[in-house]
Amino acid sequence: MAAAVPLAVLALLLLGPGGWGYAEPLRDSLREELVITPLPSGDVAATFQFRTRWDSDLLQEEVSHYRLFPKALGQLISKYSLRELHLSLTQGFWRTRYWGPPFLQAPSGAELWVWFQDTVTDVDKSWKELSNILSGIFCASLNFIDSSNTVTPTASFKPLGLANGTDHYFLRYAVLPREVVCTENLTPWKKLLPCSSKAGLSVLLKADRLFHTSYHSQAVHIRPVCRNARCTSVSWELRQTLSVVFDAFVTGQGKKDWSLFRMFSRTLTEPCPLASESRVYVDITSSSQDNETLEVNPPPLTTYQDVILGTRKTYAVYDLLDMAVISSSRNLNIQLKWKRPLENGYIHYQPAQDRLQPHLLEMLIQLPANSVSKVSIQFERALLKWTEYTPDPNHGFYVSPSVISALVPSMVAAKPVDWEESPLFSSLFPVSDSSSYFVRLYTEPLLVSLPTPDFSMPYNVICLTCTVVAVCYGSFYNLLTRTFHIEEPSTGGLAKRLANLIRRARGVPPL
Amino acid sequence: MVATSFLSQGVTAVAGLLLLSFGSLATSQIEDQAEQFFRSGHTNNWAVLVCTSRFWFNYRHVANTLSVYRSVKRLGIPDSHIVLMLADDMACNPRNPKPATVFSHKNMELNVYGDDVEVDYRSYEVTVENFLRVLTGRIPPSTPRSKRLLSDDRSNILIYMTGHGGNGFLKFQDSEEITNIELADAFEQMWQKRRYNELLFIIDTCQGASMYERFYSPNIMALASSQVGEDSLSHQPDPAIGVHLMDRYTFYVLEFLEEINPASQTNMNDLFQVCPKSLCVSTPGHRTDLFQRDPKNVLITDFFGSVRKVEITTETISLQPDLGIMESSYKEDRMDEDLIEPLKYAEQLPVAQIIHQKPKPKDWHPPGGFILGLWALIIMVFFKTYGIKHMKFIF
Numbered sequence A: 001m002a003a004a005v006p007l008a009v010l011a012l013l014l015l016g017p018g019g020w021g022y023a024e025p026l027r028d029s030l031r032e033e034l035v036i037t038p039l040p041s042g043d044v045a046a047t048f049q050f051r052t053r054w055d056s057d058l059l060q061e062e063v064s065h066y067r068l069f070p071k072a073l074g075q076l077i078s079k080y081s082l083r084e085l086h087l088s089l090t091q092g093f094w095r096t097r098y099w100g101p102p103f104l105q106a107p108s109g110a111e112l113w114v115w116f117q118d119t120v121t122d123v124d125k126s127w128k129e130l131s132n133i134l135s136g137i138f139c140a141s142l143n144f145i146d147s148s149n150t151v152t153p154t155a156s157f158k159p160l161g162l163a164n165g166t167d168h169y170f171l172r173y174a175v176l177p178r179e180v181v182c183t184e185n186l187t188p189w190k191k192l193l194p195c196s197s198k199a200g201l202s203v204l205l206k207a208d209r210l211f212h213t214s215y216h217s218q219a220v221h222i223r224p225v226c227r228n229a230r231c232t233s234v235s236w237e238l239r240q241t242l243s244v245v246f247d248a249f250v251t252g253q254g255k256k257d258w259s260l261f262r263m264f265s266r267t268l269t270e271p272c273p274l275a276s277e278s279r280v281y282v283d284i285t286s287s288s289q290d291n292e293t294l295e296v297n298p299p300p301l302t303t304y305q306d307v308i309l310g311t312r313k314t315y316a317v318y319d320l321l322d323m324a325v326i327s328s329s330r331n332l333n334i335q336l337k338w339k340r341p342l343e344n345g346y347i348h349y350q351p352a353q354d355r356l357q358p359h360l361l362e363m364l365i366q367l368p369a370n371s372v373s374k375v376s377i378q379f380e381r382a383l384l385k386w387t388e389y390t391p392d393p394n395h396g397f398y399v400s401p402s403v404i405s406a407l408v409p410s411m412v413a414a415k416p417v418d419w420e421e422s423p424l425f426s427s428l429f430p431v432s433d434s435s436s437y438f439v440r441l442y443t444e445p446l447l448v449s450l451p452t453p454d455f456s457m458p459y460n461v462i463c464l465t466c467t468v469v470a471v472c473y474g475s476f477y478n479l480l481t482r483t484f485h486i487e488e489p490s491t492g493g494l495a496k497r498l499a500n501l502i503r504r505a506r507g508v509p510p511l
Numbered sequence B: 001m002v003a004t005s006f007l008s009q010g011v012t013a014v015a016g017l018l019l020l021s022f023g024s025l026a027t028s029q030i031e032d033q034a035e036q037f038f039r040s041g042h043t044n045n046w047a048v049l050v051c052t053s054r055f056w057f058n059y060r061h062v063a064n065t066l067s068v069y070r071s072v073k074r075l076g077i078p079d080s081h082i083v084l085m086l087a088d089d090m091a092c093n094p095r096n097p098k099p100a101t102v103f104s105h106k107n108m109e110l111n112v113y114g115d116d117v118e119v120d121y122r123s124y125e126v127t128v129e130n131f132l133r134v135l136t137g138r139i140p141p142s143t144p145r146s147k148r149l150l151s152d153d154r155s156n157i158l159i160y161m162t163g164h165g166g167n168g169f170l171k172f173q174d175s176e177e178i179t180n181i182e183l184a185d186a187f188e189q190m191w192q193k194r195r196y197n198e199l200l201f202i203i204d205t206c207q208g209a210s211m212y213e214r215f216y217s218p219n220i221m222a223l224a225s226s227q228v229g230e231d232s233l234s235h236q237p238d239p240a241i242g243v244h245l246m247d248r249y250t251f252y253v254l255e256f257l258e259e260i261n262p263a264s265q266t267n268m269n270d271l272f273q274v275c276p277k278s279l280c281v282s283t284p285g286h287r288t289d290l291f292q293r294d295p296k297n298v299l300i301t302d303f304f305g306s307v308r309k310v311e312i313t314t315e316t317i318s319l320q321p322d323l324g325i326m327e328s329s330y331k332e333d334r335m336d337e338d339l340i341e342p343l344k345y346a347e348q349l350p351v352a353q354i355i356h357q358k359p360k361p362k363d364w365h366p367p368g369g370f371i372l373g374l375w376a377l378i379i380m381v382f383f384k385t386y387g388i389k390h391m392k393f394i395f
Helices: A004-023 A071-080 A123-138 A183-191 A200-204 A260-264 A457-481 A494-506 B002-038 B056-074 B128-136 B180-192 B208-212 B248-258 B268-272 B323-336 B351-355 B369-386 B388-394
Strands: A028-038 A044-054 A082-092 A109-116 A171-176 A215-226 A234-246 A275-283 A293-297 A302-308 A311-319 A335-339 A346-350 A360-364 A397-399 A403-409 A436-442 A446-448 B044-051 B082-086 B155-162 B169-172 B176-179 B198-204 B220-224 B285-287
Touching: A028 A200, A044 A200, A071 A082, A071 A123, A071 A215, A082 A123, A109 A123, A123 A171, A123 A183, A183 A215, A200 A275, B044 B056, B044 B128, B056 B082, B056 B155, B056 B248, B082 B128, B128 B176, B128 B180, B176 B180, B180 B198, B180 B208, B198 B208, B198 B248, B208 B220, B208 B285, B220 B268, B248 B268
Parallel strands: A028 A275, B044 B082, B044 B155, B155 B198, B198 B220
Antiparallel strands: A028 A044, A044 A234, A082 A109, A082 A215, A109 A171, A215 A234, A275 A311, A293 A335, A302 A311, A346 A360, A397 A446, A403 A436, B169 B176, B220 B285
16 A cells, blocks of 8 residues: 555656657747849849747756757857847848849848847946857857947837837947958858758758849848747747849849759758748739739648838738648749730840940830830940040030930821822821831930040150160269370361461461 | 695795796886887877968968868868958958858869868957967957867967968968067967967968977977978969968878878878979978977877777666746746736837937046146146236136
8 A cells, every 4th residue: 555655656756758749839949031033134133031039037047958949049148148139141232223122121230239138237248248159159250349339329220129128239230341252251141940951942042043143142130039929928030031033144144033942953852851831932012013923833732911111011921831832842942934925026136246236225115105215225335546536525524415316206197198299397207007106216425534644644754764764874884994195186188288388377376 | 744745835836827827017118118108198189370461362271271171070070170361251252252161172172161160260350469369368358269279288389370481481361470589489388377288380371481480489390381481382373263272281281191090190291202303393301309209109180180088888877857936937927927917019210209319428537637737737837927816816
């Protein structure tokens, strides 16, 4: 009896922890997401986001067990009492004019801004140590951050996470524009991911494709967020984002067809087993506008519509955790094809060859009504050979005017005329269609001032050089090589003898 | 009587047997000790790989350093034990036609940059001061671990340097030099602080042998790509990239190292023969007089590979989950939920608050020495010219 009771207690104890193990919710979760956006200029932008949310208050309890949240960053938060950390490393510039507004832009180089907790006493010292530690973690030269490139903004850079007081004394911001981003920064960034480029969306992160882009930006954002809708407790959120823009001409070879394989030289095979959500979103907003249809292959099972950055957008959703998405071929290669209607435009361009032929650009375009269309060409000024300049080079050089040949719809239908009967001014251009008339217009010629050399310089140089040579070298040469001979005075020529005759006659001493 | 004689015979036989076994044990012990004298006594390996040249046309120096990095990593030294210093970025240089790659063989056969590289000191951080601080260990306290050489007296260190050099100096980034005397003194500091067990120094620059002439600390073996008065030449250009990809000496060293695997028994004498004058045009040199062991007993993997002391145990250890913490924190979550009021996010652009914020009062600092001195001078001149009698009107 007495033995049975302890046995029962022991059994309960053994079951108890096991029971807790099953009922306890997971403390951290991972969501991964890739958004593919075809841009108006023909390029395509891909934005990866990996979000690890950790339901624990690092600053209040001693944490020793790290699962999905990386230990390096967790220890950093508790040691330096961080409230928020935002670090980005970027190469290139986001061209909003051609590409549209970005989700999250970052300055070229390295940018680090940090909010410290209210309990920190020496913020500058913590800031300096933090930037040194981060330079070791991310293999970047962040240790060059010091008081000469750190500021404390007073109005902007409010905390992006939960905040109960915003005393800007605890904010520090620094940018290192000279910082280079390369594989050595991507490698530790990838190692912070729970699935670390082995499974899920991170298999697409191959350095040789990611750096062959017009814009590459990778960032780490840590902030406290609400744990639930009531927002009574705090979770820590780590977001790792990576945005790249693939160039249509460099990577796409001029074609506007994109696929995951062409962009990343990989396809997706399986979701990350540690992720609770793993999705790919493709922006198909333009499939209903502009007569251009965007075809996405394989066809999505669901779509998502929302107002993003002020405009209504539609996204095709591929959920990797859904078995139907990667079922058939064991890999997912999303392809985007533009189905253009019949080309009703024409472009012909013949580039110039130096001193042989000029540029020729012909374009057939349809101008919309009540609008202004601008056509612009960039050019560079080159240096000519000095014999090719005209005698008055400061006047400039002329570029021939452009020609516009247009069929203008006429408001009144014209009737075809007999050339012999009608006056001369109405038969300049043959009229085939009575609904529009043909006109040829010219622009002004362009006067371009080219950099003009100083043509007097050859003369100046020759004069100066000859002077120097004559004075210096000539003098030395003469001194060194001239020999002096004693010369007998000559007895005199005819003129001297005649002169002596006359002088003797005068009584003056002879020459 | 007969029994006792038999017994004594048995005892002597047993004694003889025991003596024999002791004798053999003793000889095997002496053999062990003798063998240990030839084997290296190091327990960990470190590598310090330095490229000191900047600018695109010095691509080959970065490729040199990365090829040694690649070999050393392949043979087992982990990134945490490698300090890699690259003075310029060639892989993501705007002039590189294939970004994120550094090639060592033409026709882009071998990408030595790889996918897994970690550069510890890069770009402007590669200076003589940082290099000497890494070697001697005198680093500012907030330096991260990956930038430190945490070696001890049982570490074998490989130091590889490449760049432009001359007779007695090596140029860092076109703006400063390190002399062979400084380098020798740094190694002596390392020896006195017991920061290495054995050190292998390889240098691939013009007149490289001059850099190891002045070493005077024990246990250093040095190799150089050329003698004093000779230039180290580059290997082959790649027409697509437009620059020379590698230097000759390191190219042949890389080919030699590609044949090595962590279990090879190749020794240093083979490394000394790597680039004869017919291939390298310069005469590679080496220096072994400071080294205690014979080079033919020194394995390549003593410096290029990594020693791991592994003890295999057969007892099972069961890991207990940490139950106490899990339970208590779970309970805490439940309790706190009803007590705290909801938190909220900060407003990103509170216009009214920004416009009306009061400027912080600036801390008052007493006037500096210059201002005080200037006023003192003015006052003295005034009183000297106009006399001391004005004092009583002031004070």
